[in-house]
Amino acid sequence: MNAAQRWLVGVLGAALLSACGGAPEPAKDPAQALREALLSAEPGSTVTIPEGHFTFDRSLSLGVNGVTLKGAGQDKSVLDFAGQLAGAEGLLVAAEDVTLEGFAVLDAKGDAIKMNQCKNLVVRGVRTEWTGGPKSTNGAYGLYPVQCDGVLIEDSIAIGASDAGIYVGQSTNIVVRRNQVAFNVAGIEIENSTQADVYENTVVDNTGGILVFDLPDLPVQGGRQTRVFHNTVAHNNTANFAPEGNIVGTVPAGSGIMVNSNDDIEIFENTITDHQTAAVLVVSYLITGRPLDDPNYDPFPEQISIHHNTIEKSGYDPDSEPLMALKTAAQLPALPAIIWDGFVRSEQEGPVVCAHDNGELGTVALDAPNGFAAPDFSGAAFACTREALPPVALGGAE
Amino acid sequence: MKTAGLLALLALLVGCGPSGPVREGPWPERLSELAVLAQENGTLAPRAGFAYTLAHPLFSDYAWKYRTISLPEGGAASVVTNDDTLAFPVGTIITKTFAFPQGASGAVRTVAAEPLASPSAAFSLEGTRLMETRVLRHTAAGWEAVSYQWNEAGTEAFYAPAGALVALTTEGGERFPYLIPDKNQCAGCHETAMGTKILKPIGPKPGNLAAHAFADGGSQFEAWRDGEWVAAAAPATPWAAPGSGMAAEAHAYLDANCAHCHSDTGAADTAGLDLRITASELGRGRCKTPVAAGRGSGGRAYDVWPGRPEASILPFRLGHRDPGIMMPELGRSLVHEEGVALVEAWISAMDGDCAASLSL
Incomplete structure (x- = not known):
């Protein structure tokens, strides 16, 4: 078809529409207008959300690459899903080079904002919240990128998720910074992911503050190389309200920073205050007692470095039967601040966890593989240092 | 487009009556203008092409479904594998x-x-x-999907890219929202390889087509071969017959209802649960602990716990109506009681056990 024919077809097509008449255009409410703007967005365009409180009965979704979705602020442009009848998330993003900025998603029935298989994602100044306080009937995740390459989450707020407030799963090249994260089961969780920097976040009143996990039976494994630094992690003692059966349901209340089976983790220069179980917990997936059928999975944490953290008040009322038994048996007012379960692979050479310059609250290696028979409070298991990990380079996103 | 196409458009313009199916270009505002379905004498029938069915359909709140395919002139589908969707030529319209x-x-x-x-x-x-009426159109640029919403009188359906929720009530007095999917939600299921932006049909797989016999007793897949709508040398191997009550029937049910997301490439590949008919028992969730299920776990330890449907997550989620818990995530508001019963029977009959779990 040549250009003239294309033009003719276009003209005829337009004439056809006007001749036969389209559906009558009903007046649109702003929520419907936003849905349609997301559906018809052009690549590279900006979709704006006006100031206001907008209610939705079903999910929103964005499937166009390069779109910026921009509101007037995380307390000004509010997308309210309390009356949601359909859809497993408030907003679903399935596109690359997307920026979400300046709005809030409240009371979604499932996840608040899920971002599946993204690249170069930016989330800036976004709030996800369940407004009824911490409850097991709240949705699982607040900000939930999964299988993404290039994730920047900054200056955002995540409150009330029954799993994790900010959850980055099966992704690479991640920066999570300057966020405020409270009253979730897990505040921030980096799971089965590689190369993450988690810094300058304020993480308070969750069950567990910052979690770095590697789990089996997932398509993306081998989580490693995460730096957790310059965060304020305080009184994450909220009783675990995760629905039973979930892995975060096993997190003891009062866990400041927790590493599960991940490798190459550096935890430094954080302020970690008031945690009833432990300031820092390092465990193997084996401690969960769950079966392990996945031959590709490495359940042992390795090359963990914990240094120069400011730690106060820890381990005074551990939310864990074996830890409470240990505290009682050892006749201690509080357990040491840094706890490692003691699982090592048979061919392991040298220490698993290095810890130094973390104040006076001490360490313990639990000897969990032998039924907690010979816990070591001497610090010998932690006496080593490691080279600093390199920072994450995000490319254009920063 | 050749001159014939222009003339066809011109004819349309003059009479406002449909001629051939609109296989390319902008979506018409009205379904009748798409010219694939004929509504006359109180029936809906293929205006171009033929009707088909699936032995194992996707459950959609007990809605009845009437499916048609219009192939371009001289075109035929081809078999990829027995258990994967047929490959249809450009110009195909499925409704x-x-x-x-x-x-x-x-x-x-x-x-x-x-x-x-x-x-x-x-x-x-x-x-x-x-x-x-949901429409899949195979254009030169790939498959496109959108739904047309019927007016209450049932006289015409209109292009509905933003979808809708329609409040309905069952005879039992149960109120439920019926979801007409928006364009992205169409893609949410039909983009079977997440991230590719490539849509494809989900339903018409040879094994599923072949598991239906027409009134004359003949296999649907054979009828397709006889009609030369499918180019296949060999007959398809039918999936287990509905009502057979075997594990294979549950596998077919799970494929039809779940595998567009729960595969090695689908939107739910993040969960590591594979519900394709070709999956292994491990892939299908045997003794698999939940990862990102949230409330969907229902306090149960494993996706599938052999012999213990009451302790398995799969029937829990199929049996739930809360959008934050239920599976599939989209496309139903009611529970498919018969489907849940089938999955529970399959798990009940399964041999083996999972370990009781502990925690720190």
């Missing part, structure tokens, strides 16, 4: 019309439809409420 049988009060009846008798069988509209 699926959703309707509910209605009682006198206007309440919808949640009963099974009569099986499709033949490829030319029309769909009787008597006593039914038409909801929507």
